[in-house]
Amino acid sequence: MSATGTGGCGPGPGPTSGSGSGASNPRKFSEKIALHTQRQAEETAAFQEVMMDITSTRLQAQKLRLARSQGPYYSGSLPNVNQIGRNPQDFQVTDAA
Amino acid sequence: MSATGTGGCGPGPGPTSGSGSGASNPRKFSEKIALHTQRQAEETAAFQEVMMDITSTRLQAQKLRLARSQGPYYSGSLPNVNQIGRNPQDFQVTDAA
Amino acid sequence: GLSQGKSDDPTMKREIRLAKNREAARECRRKKKEYVKCLENRVAVLENQNKTLIEELKTLKDLYCVKTG
Amino acid sequence: GLSQGKSDDPTMKREIRLAKNREAARECRRKKKEYVKCLENRVAVLENQNKTLIEELKTLKDLYCVKTG
DNA sequence: GCGGGCTGACGTCAGCCGTG
């Protein structure tokens, strides 16, 4: 807010456009604070995202195990065995064509 | 090495034995440096341990998958199906006793 | 007063420069203190995140070990 | 000279005290600088570990998701 | 209680670097 005005992001690299040690190691304390605050925000976001993903995976796996334990119902994308042989058409071979 | 001598660990809490903010927030810079160095060493050890465990688990799983893919040999603690019925004794029921 | 109405007086210029540097030094010390606190807080946050990540990795590694073994 | 052979002279005592405090201040500033560098290095190390742990957790989570799905 | 070690805060000087 006070350094170079992170809100605007108007022009690109302001001072000297130096790629050396001016970007990751500024001289002004304001820029150092802003840089660390930005990194902390990014890392916290990534951290929370990973934790959310883990929680979601955990809940999904738990729900799946509970569904498998309560009843012998097979539900999946594979050909359902319970529905094989119900219709006589499944036994007719198409070699007659 | 210079503060309270972490090598010896002779007496317990030296100054005042205050449990408040004297242990985790010392006044002397030497103690602050020593404390952060100790914590960093512990966390690095735990980090490397977890990474080693992950690597070991990875290698074990890869070896297991490779053994299963190369040959149709079933090796496990469960009753081996290939060895069932080879010997005639497996068909004799023990109800004669 | 016409003697020092402007800032041509070298003594006055020096005093003004010293006063500005005084205030600048105060702000600089304040920013430095804030920066150190920022670093300490950042270390604490990173410490907690790493601890949580390590525990979660242990749990997930055990789960994966059960699946394979 | 016998007039200030000992440290009874108040002026001498003051100067001695100032000299000691001077040296102490130098050491204190040096230690503070080292402490700040320690904090920055610690932040960098924790950052790398955090990044590695997150990537490893992502990989292991995908592996576990394949096992269940 | 008191002297002394460390540190926080101040003002000052010197120096770097961006800006005009």
Next chain:
DNA sequence: CACGGCTGACGTCAGCCCGC
């Protein structure tokens, strides 16, 4: 190049806290 904003380093004062 000259000027001014920030910061590094210094010495000094005031204050805390610990050991005697």
